[in-house]
Amino acid sequence: MLSIIIPVFNEANNLVPLCRELSEVLTHLHRATEILFVDDASTDETSTIIRELQTSDPRIRGFRLEHNTDKGGALAVGVKEARGDICIMMDGDLQNDPADIPLLLAALEQGADLALGWRKKRADNLMKRLSSWLFNACMSAVFQKRLRDANTGLKVLRRETAISVPLTSGLFRFLPFVLAKRELKIAEVPTHHRPRRNGSSKFRSGRRLLSLLKLSAALRAVHAPLQAPEGLPAYETL
Template identity: 40%
Template sequence: MTDNPIQISVLIPLYNEEESLPELSEWIERVMIENQFSYEILFVDDGSKDQSWNVIRELSAVNPHIRGFRFVRNYGKTAALQTGFQAATGEVLITMDADLQDSPDEIPALYRMIREEKFDLVSGWKKKRYDPITKTIPTKIFNAATRSISGVSLHDFNCGLKAYRKEVVKNITIYGEMHRYIPVIAKWNGFAKIGEKVVQHRARKYGYTKFGLERFIFGFLDLLSIAFVNKFGRRPMHLFGSLGTLMFFLGSVIAMWLIGSKIYKIYISHEVYRNVTENPLFFLALVSIMVGSQLFLAGFLGELFVKQSISKTGDYVVSDTVGN
């Protein structure tokens, strides 16, 4: 590895992509040499069951710029990206998929947008896609919903080709299946200058897609989770306490009004109940008071957990590494 500062780290998560790795690494190397970039390539093998890891070892033996990380099992793309974020040393980080559908020729332009135009993050937009309609239509719906909820104006949140300023990836944490929402997480963590670039989408050359339609369902649930955690993760009392107080107050007002009506013989029109407890509204009021009290208590306990929480790292087990 060169002693010069590394300009670009190319991070590639992969799962069962043995056929494409030699061609992809050669393509990236050619682009880097042509543009005289100092670089490193980080392959994160997400528990592949084919010969992907052996291919990475062979590539690293030939090219010292290549580093590899292998998971003991399939953790998912988010885990692979988070591991690469922690290991990357370049001033600009480029993420791309391993299936050759992302073109390394886009790297120089993405790099310049980060370094010269001072973007925190640049997301690729595959404006013209080579995917079946069963994938493109759900993708459009998914992107529209994400834009509406997050306030981040991107056309293609799920594009794997993205560029990041180093400070961004070192100061965000992703987990679960939240790799689709890295721009959202970055914005909510203060990295608000987010750009977009139309990039080439190539037809898959080897293998088959590893993702199904269920990712859109899980993705939407992840978006709701991110929105909740971002807004109330550090202040749970603001949500649970507010709801609890409101329900407790409404329940108490209704109960006192019913009891007062009985005491002073003031009833609502057509009131036929002899006893307060015979009115269903009274039990609804009691339920509201109890639920309100529980929500308030949940908010209070949540505040205690937040105060005592300790951030955890190293949740993903790397079984082997190769390269410097």
């Protein structure tokens, strides 16, 4: 089974069109699939929309965190609740193209342990592109593993791999580098990247820079036992 994990924060206007696009792609995959929306304590109608979507599509499961965790906690909850053996992580802002999912699944089938959706032509402003470039360059130097787009929202990996890496407290940003340093095979697959249609970006350059303070924890994770880390945020099932 495939588990599509989508952390969301104030994305009420994007959920319905995202589900429509996902359904079109999943129709051609012919694989059992579940879609997990994890609401990172939104202040809009995101949770209400997720509940409504669940009534019309049995593949959809929803969860809501008590407090905002800057994405990492939502990803960790999604991985914990996933029933599939393969996890597909993607953003809920419609900038990732669901049509690219088969490309990343193919990379996994061809031997990759982690497939990253490389945003070769990013539809983001200059500040976001520069911040991302700086982060990737610095982390490639620190971990001595070159990756071009480690902080892409679109990732595909086996669940057993996902649960072996800490994701909370900003550590999700280091996941590709931690796995690369463990000598797992990383595939960077060129994918489409689209402008945001609705809502506003949750990007804060300061958060990404502050995450560098977690670098020592990320380096320790390279040699940590390959088991599920503890410390999930409080959450409820929708």
